Amino acid sequence: MEIWIEKWRPKNFEDIIGQEAIVRRVKAMVEQKSIPHLLFTGPAGSGKTSLSLVIAKQLYGNSWRENFLELNASDDRGIDVVRNTIKDFARTKSIGDVPFKIIYLDECDSLTKEAQQALRRTMENYAAVTRFVLSCNYSSKIIDPIQSRCTIFRFRGIEKEGVFEYMDKIAKQEELKISKEAKEILYENSNGDLRRLLNILQSCASISNKIDDKLIYDVVASVHPKEIRKIIECAIKGDFLKSKNMLLDIMLKNGLSGLDIIKQIQKEVLELEIDEKDKLKLIEKCGEIEFRMVEGSDEFIQLQALLAGFYLK
Template sequence: MPDNKNRPWVEKYRPRTLNQVTNQKGIIGRLKQFVNDKSMPHLIFAGPAGTGKTTSALAMVREIYRKKMAININYLELNASDARGINVIRTYIKDFAKSKPPLDIPFKILILDEADNMTSSAQQALRRTMEKYTKNCRMILICNYSNKIIPPIQSRCVVFRFSSLNQEDIKERVKYVASQENLSLTPDGLSSLVQVSHGDCRRAINYLQSCGTISKEIDQETVFRVAGEVPSNKTTNILKAALQGKLQLSIKLLEEIVNEYGLSGINIIKNIYRELYDLEISEDKKIELSKILAEFEYRLSQGATEEIQLKALLAKIVLLHDVK
């Protein structure tokens, strides 16, 4: 058994039953019905990261099988990023699916995480396995984007779409974990953790654990340093200075946050983009700014020099100063 002290908190505090999954109530209600009926179709869980897809699948497995021995024999979890090729489907997954479960178990369950990373040929092979061995094995495919799953697989599954968690759900979960770990969260520290999670509860808890290694009292400053983000007012000040035609001031403010927070160019652009639509400027300017940010993000992704590109980005935003 791994030392509980050293376990990632996302695993340590992962809900173990469907009743403990407090969000996605409509979906959880349907999954409980599958458990009660001891019957389920193939499933696709789609939606953003950190919304409870894998947690819900694991909780359902526990409730269907109940006993640990039954889980060990009848359940298999794979990450499709590691097992994305056709050979894994034709051998490992096929071998698991074709062997019959014990008499007192209705079916085996295969959880395939990050299924949208599978190659097209692997998905075709998986479709055939699903078709042939559906009596023995039911599959739960977990993905961010269901449109990356081929239609023949989608048509054989019930698709559940998980939505991003609201801020209150994340806030309550973070507060619970912090109290269990004897951490003190300042009000701005808690709000900042929710802000930088962007609807991803797993990310919020990971950031909380990282902050906890730095200090037992977690404030806004600690959160932003760990998350590689900056307080929104600092990003907004850079944008406002550039839009007012003050190039030197905007560059000075940019250099300050780079030196203080050590952000990459891509992270800076993402921070600017998040603040863009709250600015009191015309819709036309927002559209133009979006295009500019996309252009410079692409340049950086192609290996262009960060300092030059970020200053060129600000110069281009300054040119919007005279645009009505």
């Protein structure tokens, strides 16, 4: 079975969801076969790698593989390996009628300042025969001399409308029935990251083609908010034992860590209909306990302390 993030990789500009302004400008560059160095920055799963692949396919047609090199800047064999690979690739002429090749360098923000200086020199040395497309999550981590050599495009997480349009498209092709409630949860859970969305959808689809809220919570290994809500309500009322037992039960059944649970509890606290002052108190408690857990304190003891602290007299 094929992985969906590959199967569903955009094949042309029209397949790219959102990022309209970016797509329009890049398309014009491709049509004129005139491409500067590019810097793509923005959150994961927003289409940076996908767009660069579309550029290559549109520009070079069938010989795109010969003219496009994808590298990861954070390659743990070091930037020297990356530079040698670039050198070898750039040494031979491009195939076809476009006078340059493209090097796509992912995760540039993981490079040290020194490595970025080296990259900048490499970019200059091969400027006549290559174009660089650099990709990163945070442009602030890229040194100015590189930024000033590139045209910068800022990608955004995909907005709700785009995510829904995307879900409908996938559902139709893959013959899935996604309930309305499930769509909302998927949207919230993917947080504008279409890679994450596809992965959740594929995991769900391997179990059933009817996707509802329960299936999604099973797949993303989080608990249905209703259950978390019950635990919190018990704790607030002072039924400590019951809330503690429910919590342990849920954690063990779903294989969740203390940190997984505390994130969900905090989220549900925000939704509670209680006095604002009380709510603030509970939120503060969550923060305190989360900190202790991160510091390495026993998570079961900390979660019980949390529930005890939730009692509102």
